[in-house]
Amino acid sequence: MKHLYPNMAELHAFASSAKHLNFSYAARELGLTPSAVSRQIANLEALFGVKLFAREGRNLSLTRAGQLYHGRVTAPLREIGNASLELLSVREDSDLLTLASVPTFTTKWLVPRLPSFLAAAPNVTLSFRRHLAHGDPFPLGLDAAIRYGDGRWEGLCCDYLDGRTFVPVCSPGFAAKHALRTPADLAAAPRLVHEQAESVWFQWSQAYGVAPMNAFSGPRFEQYAVLIQAAQSGLGVALVPAFLIGVPLGAGALVQPIDAPVDVDDQGHFLCYTPERFDTSTALRKLRDWMLGEFAAARRG
Incomplete structure (x- = not known):
């Protein structure tokens, strides 16, 4: 043949x-x-x-x-x-770590801090892959993944990193135009929705007693990076994980019109890996220890 x-x-x-x-x-x-x-x-x-x-x-x-x-x-x-x-990489006696990460986490949190990780682990070489959607299987060639969701993926160890505290943000001009001073003002303003966290506005409305409101209305976005950009552009108020918006808040591109955070327990960013890979990969263990340490230090303030 x-x-x-x-x-x-x-x-x-x-x-x-x-x-x-x-x-x-x-x-x-x-x-x-x-x-x-x-x-x-x-x-x-x-x-x-x-x-x-x-x-x-x-x-x-x-x-x-x-x-x-x-x-x-x-x-x-x-x-x-x-x-x-x-x-x-193996030939050069380097620890290669293949990592998939949701885009916003990569650009807003991981990349700015990578120099400190690589300085502490100079033999680790990172290789980034396409991020995994919630229902995607975990590929055989992948060492770890940063995933967004409820933290329940069969067969994987999932370490919670951050992302359960949401804060309302918008552009300074949008806040001034709509006179956003109370939770009721936010409830009446145009809102932006993340597709995987569509219930967060409902939980927020319950926490601040502004029901009834159509908590599921508004433009929907698949990625937090696009949602944050839409808020910066004045399209509406977005509820986003607080740890993702430090830079735009500090630069004045976003504001928190009122101090009204909400904590949820069914969403977050997780570091995911198989138990077998954790046992065999020194690079993965280094990354896990570094990430958990960074987030623990941030929570301590």
Whole structure:
């Protein structure tokens, strides 16, 4: 039986050409000549007996077969590249730590503090992966993940970090325009909602006795980074985890119109990992100790 195993050069030529839809751009990315890229594509098409690209003059487009093939080989190529980097890290006697993190946590909390972690753990090399949605399975090649939710993911150890205290924030101009001085004022103002914390406004309304109010109305956002930006832009009042908005509050881009926090117990940011990986990864144990220590120090003030 004939094995249809193209070589890596052909696959890279195909993936780059499919991305750019231009052999010249692909050649520039790969450090080849356009004719070399074209030959690699011709080799693939001869191997499979199908056309992967449709050529009309100077225009290039993927055929149906090309679209299907591109959809199947892109992720494996990326994983091979990641695996190669991990192998190099092992060879260089470095502790590689693959981490997936929700975007807002990464940009607002983790990245600004990474220098202190890397200074304390100079042999650790971080590799960031796409964040996991609430229902996503935990990938085999992942060491740890920062996830947002209720902290209950089957088969995982989940250490609570922060995120259960929510505060109302908005832009200074929005607060002045709507005269936000009491909880009732906030209840009557336009509100912004996070899709995974849609019940927080209801819990807030119960805590401050401003029911009835339509606690689930308002524009909805999947990520806190976008929700915070919407609040800064004057679109409404947002309830967000307090630890995520220190910088915009300090810079004056956001204000807390009234002192009205609410604590919830069904949401938060968690460091998640498998028990087996924790037992074998020194880098993971270092990261866990550092993170828990940072948040414990912040809570002590």
